[in-house]
Amino acid sequence: MTAGQAIEMADAMRPNNSFDVQLKQLWLRQVDAALRKSILDRAECGDEFDAVGADVWFEEGLETETELLAPAAFESLYSHWLCAQIDFALGEANRAVNEMQLYSERVQEFGAWMRRQYPPKETKQFRY
Numbered sequence: 001m002t003a004g005q006a007i008e009m010a011d012a013m014r015p016n017n018s019f020d021v022q023l024k025q026l027w028l029r030q031v032d033a034a035l036r037k038s039i040l041d042r043a044e045c046g047d048e049f050d051a052v053g054a055d056v057w058f059e060e061g062l063e064t065e066t067e068l069l070a071p072a073a074f075e076s077l078y079s080h081w082l083c084a085q086i087d088f089a090l091g092e093a094n095r096a097v098n099e100m101q102l103y104s105e106r107v108q109e110f111g112a113w114m115r116r117q118y119p120p121k122e123t124k125q126f127r128y
Helices: 003-013 021-038 076-089 093-117
Strands: none
Touching: 003 021, 003 076, 021 076, 021 093, 076 093
């Protein structure tokens, strides 16, 4: 999924929201950075995900064609994340919590898929 597609889907789910595209791009950067830190950085996946993600391309300007981090099977997490952020910003807490639940389920599915596809990184134990 591209950044433009994610924003377009969220806008279709929350029509007439007046939030700027740059703010939605910032939200995409935040979610991709969190996914990279909590899931990808723990997996031995080589450089397969190095060239994708809103967190990688944000500094140079996030284009609508920028490929997001999660594979196609888990792309709905982006629309749920954006809708949750819109709802939180509008003060619609109940609606936002529902979207965050859906987002969280997709992230868990993505994490489980990553654990099945890639071995965990070797970690070093520090002793004091």
